[in-house]
Amino acid sequence: MDNQKSEKQLLFESNRRLQEVAQELSIAKKERERLLDELSVKNVELKDALNKVQKQTVRLMQAAKMAALGVFAGGVAHELNNPLMAVLNYIQFCLKHLDKESQLYKVLQDAEHETKRCAKVIKTVLTFSRLKAEGEEDPVETDCYIIVKRILELLAYRIEANEINVKVDFPDQGLVVTMKPSKIQQATLNIFLNALDAVQVSKDKEIVIAGKYEGDYAVIVIADKGCGIEEKDMEKLFDPFFTTKEAGKSVGMGLPIAKQIIDDHQGELIYESELGVGTKVKILLPLKKGYCAINLK
Numbered sequence: 001m002d003n004q005k006s007e008k009q010l011l012f013e014s015n016r017r018l019q020e021v022a023q024e025l026s027i028a029k030k031e032r033e034r035l036l037d038e039l040s041v042k043n044v045e046l047k048d049a050l051n052k053v054q055k056q057t058v059r060l061m062q063a064a065k066m067a068a069l070g071v072f073a074g075g076v077a078h079e080l081n082n083p084l085m086a087v088l089n090y091i092q093f094c095l096k097h098l099d100k101e102s103q104l105y106k107v108l109q110d111a112e113h114e115t116k117r118c119a120k121v122i123k124t125v126l127t128f129s130r131l132k133a134e135g136e137e138d139p140v141e142t143d144c145y146i147i148v149k150r151i152l153e154l155l156a157y158r159i160e161a162n163e164i165n166v167k168v169d170f171p172d173q174g175l176v177v178t179m180k181p182s183k184i185q186q187a188t189l190n191i192f193l194n195a196l197d198a199v200q201v202s203k204d205k206e207i208v209i210a211g212k213y214e215g216d217y218a219v220i221v222i223a224d225k226g227c228g229i230e231e232k233d234m235e236k237l238f239d240p241f242f243t244t245k246e247a248g249k250s251v252g253m254g255l256p257i258a259k260q261i262i263d264d265h266q267g268e269l270i271y272e273s274e275l276g277v278g279t280k281v282k283i284l285l286p287l288k289k290g291y292c293a294i295n296l297k
């Protein structure tokens, strides 16, 4: 009897133990699953962080490249500027003393025209290389809408003459950011001029300029229904002297200058484009106050 009981008890005990072990196992399994989940979240976070570091490294390298190029190009431009101005003076002196009907006069007029074109290129390069060094303009709170209005007034003739449909859409209360206004005007103008060039031969000559608050940024969007940008050119947009336009018409310094200005404001310049459909440019300017005074002076 005793033997039978102890056998039953043993069975019961081992059954209970088995159940306990099964329970422990299921807890361990759940814990393993939880840890695996945690690991995969951490993995995603790690990938994100790695991505950010990679992007930041590319940015830093680009910034270093631009800074070095700016110093180099600025030095060359500066050295070229004085003798070129002297050449222009000599040409203009000769023009003054020549018979306007003579063949030499016409040749010298062409020389004057070409020299002025060189001077224009030099001026843009100097603007690019001096941007960082310039600190004369104090950052002030400015309404982006005022800047856009000024640009449209400036280009009213060209817009009308080419029958371009420019739509403007800004919030009623405006879009106010701390910025160096003339610099942001220059950047926005450069971007808008490209949009004008892009719609020149389009069927639908439409450009939309919109402003909005988006998270920590004030955003100016310039969207055109122009020729669009080829995929292979997207990464060259901010390279100095990159242009797909007619030689002599364009210098290819509009976007490097715009990019440098927006970088100095700790902003972002984002391009999306589809060939034959159009281009959308986003200028993001951070809203946090006080950043300008630290970073731009």
Ligand SMILES: Nc1ncnc2c1ncn2[C@@H]1O[C@H](COP(=O)(O)OP(=O)(O)O)[C@@H](O)[C@H]1O
Residues within 6 Å of the ligand: 190, 194, 195, 198, 224, 226, 227, 228, 229, 233, 237, 242, 243, 244, 245, 250, 251, 252, 253, 254, 255, 256, 279
């Ligand atoms: N909105 C746009 N639509 C089509 N192409 C554009 C646009 N903006 C820029 N691009 C391309 O980027 C190039 C560089 O622009 P930019 O630096 O302003 O120089 P540029 O206007 O003198 O060519 C242009 O030549 C053009 O190929």
Ligand SMILES: [Mg+2]
Residues within 6 Å of the ligand: 190, 193, 194, 250, 254, 255
């Ligand atoms: Mg341009």
